[in-house]
Amino acid sequence: MKNISKFYLLVLSVVLLGCELDEEPIGLITRDQINTEPTASSVTSSVNSSYQLLSNTLNIIGEWDWSGGKVLRNDFILQDIAAGDMNKKWNPDGDQAWMDEVAAFNFTAINGAFNGIWSYDYEGISRANMAINTLNNPDITDTGLDAATKDRLLGEAYFLRAFYYFDLLNHFGGVPLLTEPLEDFSAAYEVSNRASEEEVIALIENDLETAVGLLPMQKYSSNAEPWRVSIGAAKAMQAKVDLFQENWEMSLAHIEELQAWNFYSLNDHYFDSFDVEKEFMEDEVIFAYDHRAELNPSKGNGLAALMGWGFVAPTENFVNAFEDNDPRLEYTIETETQSPHKLLGSTDSQYKGNDDSPGNKVYIRYADVLLWKAEALIETGQVEAGLEIIDQIRMRAENTPSLDGSNGELEMYSGSGLSQEQALEALYKERRLELGFESHRLNDLKRWGIADEVLTEMGKNFQDYNYLYPIPQGEIDRSGGQIEQNPGY
16 A cells, blocks of 8 residues: 555646657556555555645655645645735745745746645545545455444545545636546546536535544544544534535534534633644644654654744734734734744744644634634624624633733624624634634635735735636646636636
8 A cells, every 4th residue: 555656636647649658647556556455554554644645744745846836735825825914934035936926916827836735635635545445445354454443544534535625626626536546547538627616515525424424423533543533523624615615504503513522612722722732632623634753754844944944924914903912913923033833833932943843733623613603603694693602712812811921801792783794804804813824814715705805905916817726737738738727827
């Protein structure tokens, strides 16, 4: 299982108009690359490898390929920098100018940011497909895996495939669907056309439903390895997928089911979700990538290294969005020390510049889920109930001492007679403050339909067609034009 070749979907090494085939296409998984006698260890390793593309570990799929966007997973560029919350660096310079192009919406389809996320997501999909294919093989009987472990591993793989496809969908719209390992060269051509957004959503929903049915009913799927996908993570993703489609009632139903399990609650202290010393010992994080220091091969958080080079700074617009006494700003990013504490996992900057940092990458936490619920309630006319949830988030922030130990009061919204429109504005603002630098912002602006208004006011060159990013031009070229580019690019 460990010999699976790296997969970048449809990176074909042949030009379609009859040119000579120089080498096997990258990602073409042939029968001789499949371990016909898998063991418990090899099957587990196959599933574990599917997580790796969610990490910030440096050079997972490239070797300092900055221009190709492959040095590390680049959500922070496509979400936080693009949305105007984050600047590339504290001191502007010409380093990695392609990031500046994304920030200004002055990019083309050859920009490395798009190639990077496409490569990371499809590599993750490829690994998940191999794991699913192996675990679903009826001939797999002698691996030593008990039925419960096999089901859990399969549930994890289905979740991860859905997670990667949902990310692709939000960036690019409809994309090619791959659900089986490619076994011959002609199969690559069969999947080289884009599926519709509806088809991608259907796959995501089916995979998540399958995952929920397979994962054990407990907070951590494995108490020994709490980083694994849990049934709570799968249920939360179901709620998120429905929320993004404005299926408010279905999203609420998923959230209420999740809440009934009593696995999660808001931490008393805002920073506990990010504190390295409290990883998997707090109550709020639902799904995170588990970075670890001092392992070989490396499993550390390489984004901390970029911070040592001056990357990851707040925009003035982001800083000014916070009330003066809101402690979440300095826990997110402290301007005095130029330290993004939330992303480093400590408030003393000890990991800044460390390419092997242990700070986890948080993808879903309960505060995010509560704000989904508040949004769905407001959208369905239950304005006061939604505002009460927002106030829960704000009260937690108010009760969190600042770094100097002081506390201040924050304005509460419930009981103030806000209209539905005003309540949604409060929700939009609260998501920005609570979830800043967690790579949600651009997706939020786009799904609310206000990206053009907000980003244009910031002076960005945002156009209507920028609601979708361009398909990487290299993928279109290598498919011989079978993959169609998004309009406007």
